[in-house]
Amino acid sequence: EVQxxxxxxxxxxxxxxxxLSCKVSGFTFRIHSMNWVRQAPGKGLEWVSSITRxxxxxxxxxxxxxxxxxxxxxxxxxxxxxxxxxxxxxxAVYHCVREIPDAPFxxxxxxxxxxxxx
Amino acid sequence: xxxxxxxxxxxGTPGQRVTISCSGSYPNIGSNYVFWxxxxxxxxxxxxxxxxxxxxxxxxxxxxxxxxxTSASLAINGLRSEDEADYYCVAWDDSLSxxxxxxxxxxxxx
Numbered sequence: 001e002v003q004x005x006x007x008x009x010x011x012x013x014x015x016x017x018x019x020l021s022c023k024v025s026g027f028t029f030r031i032h033s034m035n036w037v038r039q040a041p042g043k044g045l046e047w048v049s050s051i052t053r054x055x056x057x058x059x060x061x062x063x064x065x066x067x068x069x070x071x072x073x074x075x076x077x078x079x080x081x082x083x084x085x086x087x088x089x090x091x092a093v094y095h096c097v098r099e100i101p102d103a104p105f106x107x108x109x110x111x112x113x114x115x116x117x118x
Numbered sequence: 119x120x121x122x123x124x125x126x127x128x129x130g131t132p133g134q135r136v137t138i139s140c141s142g143s144y145p146n147i148g149s150n151y152v153f154w155x156x157x158x159x160x161x162x163x164x165x166x167x168x169x170x171x172x173x174x175x176x177x178x179x180x181x182x183x184x185x186x187x188t189s190a191s192l193a194i195n196g197l198r199s200e201d202e203a204d205y206y207c208v209a210w211d212d213s214l215s216x217x218x219x220x221x222x223x224x225x226x227x228x
Contacts, residue, residue, distance in 0.1 A: 035217075044120065044222035045155075045163065045206055059216050095162065102169065103153055104208060104217050108162035 002026040002107045004096045009112030016086050016116070022079040022096030022109060030054075030074040033099040036081050038092035039111070046092070049081065050099070064090075086116045121146060122207055122220035129226040130197045138223045140190045140207030146218055150210040152190040154183055157204040157222075166205075167192060194225075202227045 008020040020036070036048040049070040050059045058070050069082040079096050093111035100106045123141040130136040140152065154167035165174050167183035170190065180195045190209075194201055207220040 044204075045157075045219045047208075047217040047219060050217070061216055062214065102172075103165050103174075104210070105153075105155065105163065106165065110162065 002098070004098065004107060004109035006094065006096050006109045006112040009094065009114045011115045011117065012086055013118050014087060014116055017082070017084045018086065018114060020081040020083065020094055020096075020112060020114070024077050024079070024096070024098070027098070027107075029072075029077040034070075034072060034079045035097040035099055035105060036070060036079075037095045037097050037105065037108075038090075038114075039095070040089075040092040043092075047104075048094070051079070083114070086114075088116050090114060091116050120221040121211060121214070121218035122209065124205075124207060124220035124223045126221065127224045127226065129228055130194075131228045132197055132199065134197045136194045136197055136225065138192045138194075138205050138207075138225070140192070140220050142188050142190075142209060142218075144188060145213035146188075146209040146211040147185065147190055148188040149212055152183065152185050153208045154181075154190075154192045155206045155208065157206065159203070163206065197227055199227045201225060 003025045006022045033052050035050045051070045055072050067085045071080045093113050095111040096109040097105045098107040151169045155163040156166045157163040170185040171183045182193045184191050205223045211218045
C-alpha cells in the first residue's frame with residue numbers, strides 16, 4: 001500500500017524556519033519525482049516545489065523561491081522541505097505528493113499544518 | 119492570483135450536465151497537458167482526468183475533459199450528489215518552469 005507521511009509542521013513566528021519531512025512506503029521512491037503542494041485554510045491548492053528522481057533538478061513556485069529548499073534521501077525513502085524566512089501567507093497544510101509519468105500529482109499524503117503567526 | 123482561471127462555483131441538479139472551465143495562456147494550457155483533480159470535503163485530491171482527456175481506471179465515463187487552444191473544460195454528465203466537491207485544473211507552465219493550479223471550482227448539487 002502506497003503511504004506518504006508528513007511531519008514537522010507546527011507554529012512558528014514570522015521570519016522563523018521549519019523543516020518538513022515526508023516518509024514514504026509501499027513504492028520504489030527513487031524512481032518518482034516528488035512534490036510539495038500546500039493548501040491554506042479554506043483556500044485552493046498551490047504547488048510549492050518539485051524534485052526529480054535523482055534530486056539533480058529542483059523547481060519552485062515564485063512565492064517561495066529563495067526561501068524554501070526541497071531535497072530527498074532515496075536511501076531513506078524521504079522527502080524534505082526546508083522553509084526559511086517564513087511569512088504569514090505561508091500558513092497552510094503542506095502535502096507531500098508523488099508524481100508519475102502520466103500525471104503531476106498521484107498519491108497524496110494527509111499533510112502537515114504549518115502556522116506562521118506572532 | 120492563480121495563473122489558471124476557473125469559475126469559483128458551479129451548480130446543477132441530479133442528472134444534469136455541468137461543465138467547468140479553465141482558462142490559461144500559451145505557456146501553460148496552450149503548450150502543455152491539462153489535468154483535473156477532484157477534492158471531496160476533508161480529503162486529499164484525486165486525479166480525474168490526465169493529459170487533457172484521459173480517464174484513470176476507476177473514474178466513471180460521466181467525467182470527460184477537453185482542451186482547445188488556451189482553455190480546457192471538465193464535463194460531468196448525469197450529475198450525482200456524490201459529485202459535490204472542489205475541482206481543480208493543473209498544467210505545467212513553460213515560462214514559470216513550474217506547475218500551476220486553477221483557483222478551484224466548488225460544485226454544488228442542488
